Amino acid sequence: MMLEGKIALVTGGRGGIGRAVVKRLMREGATVYAADLTENGSLQTHDDDGSQFIKLDVTSEDDAITAFKTVEQQHSCLHILVNAAGIEIEKTIEQTTLEEWNQSFAVNVTGTFLTSKHSLPLLRAAATQGATSSIINFGSYDGFIADPGLAAYCATKGAVHALTRAMACDHGPEGIRVNAICPGYVDTPMLQSFFKGDGSGGQGGNIESLQQAVRDVHPMRTYGTPDDIANLVNWLASDEARYASGQLWVLDGGLSAQVQQMRL
Amino acid sequence: MKLNGKLALVTGGSQGIGRGIVEAFIQQGAQVITCGRYTEPKDLPAACNYIQLDVSDPAAVNRFAADIHNLDILVNNAGVQVEKNTVESTDEDWDQVMGANARGVFNMCRAFIPNMTEGGSIINIGSISGNIADPSMALYNASKAFVHGLTRSIAVDHGPAIRCNAICPGWIETGMLEAGFATADNPQTAMHDALQRHPVRRFGKPEDIASMAVWLASSDASFATGQLFTIDGGMTAASPLNPGLF
């Protein structure tokens, strides 16, 4: 077990990726808080996984303060913060309303800011106990190159990448490591919604063939699973990664290593 | 005219991108020399001097450099490609691709930098494939990554006297591109598909690369050095997945 005795909080902890992360961290011996808008997050149901649920809207500073107060009362420190809450508006800038734009930044960027800011005292407390503590943000491969019809999302992820490096510089001296994972396509409700969306060209039509085409364009001929992402979260959270900070970890089955795959 | 009175040398200027650069440089007032492995092509502009030279041959490059003084602009454009993966590639393929694309650029830079004027500009033609991989182009991709690395080294080592940048073209319309479509199962669909992956909805032309070369060669770019400039109609800004196409 790699995370025995560690305390972790995962925002979006009941989402597709968040759930897998929560489970993995628990399996490695951590005590885990799953923070999300609702008990079910982005899925229909939730089976008890032993995590402690905290109701948290990452866009609310009060919620963030309250959540970390709870952690403080119970454990007095936090080793691992995973910022996995996120939303995706599937539109071009022309179609995007100002409210949708602001909401995208509120959740994906401001959310990361607020939870990181208010967890710092607890992360510092964990770091003084001889180990490093670790913040793991969620960027995206879309923060580097654009998918059509995802303008606000791409922009928020670029912001998360820059924020990750900035936080790593500022808080490294305090023993806090900050990294971002930039997934390619991971099979979660977010991806299924993208398959059905306008930008995808699937238009609710032949999802099967679209999914196959998406697999085929990956050098590894598959898209990712939430467990693939959780494996990297686990490593970045662990003491094995004590020299890893300020980096953007692209995990995408080789997708972004290649030039456009023309169908010749 | 942006390059009035400048002396420029462009390798591989007989056709394609190199030819586009030769013509643009002449138009901007430069005196242009180009070179190639074969005898002088008949349709080369009269204002351009042609020398037969294999850039992969260090001795030949050194002999040639001894005759040329006060060079202002060097464009390393000559290159070859072999469409094979690592396991398929032979020693001859290595010599050919690395010889022209990597060693050739090195030979030219080593021989000419001492002869270049203060404020001179070297422009290497790299490729988007030096950053991300085209399938079955192993040696080619690697040779272009070499060009990118050497570009930065020259900028760092030989500034402020010389600026050195690379242009990374995407899909440029030359004979090679058309041949590619001709062998597709359905050339029409292949062409449509490829165009959709370009936000500007066209392929590049040699002129597109040439106008960037003019800029990099001119004093307008006097603060630009050590960089890679991609010109690809937006192709590499878009996800290779581009689901709108499926």
Ligand SMILES: NC(=O)c1ccc[n+]([C@@H]2O[C@H](COP(=O)([O-])OP(=O)(O)OC[C@H]3O[C@@H](n4cnc5c(N)ncnc54)[C@H](O)[C@@H]3O)[C@@H](O)[C@H]2O)c1
């Ligand atoms: N799935 C992919 O292919 C993919 C690719 C790249 C990046 N990502 C990123 O990974 C992270 C997790 O995505 P996912 O695929 O699990 O998506 P998901 O939609 O399954 O889960 C997101 C979770 O965040 C929660 N959430 C949304 N707004 C919130 C708020 N204001 N406060 C608290 N929680 C909130 C949702 O309830 C949901 O449970 C996101 O940041 C996403 O952008 C996912």
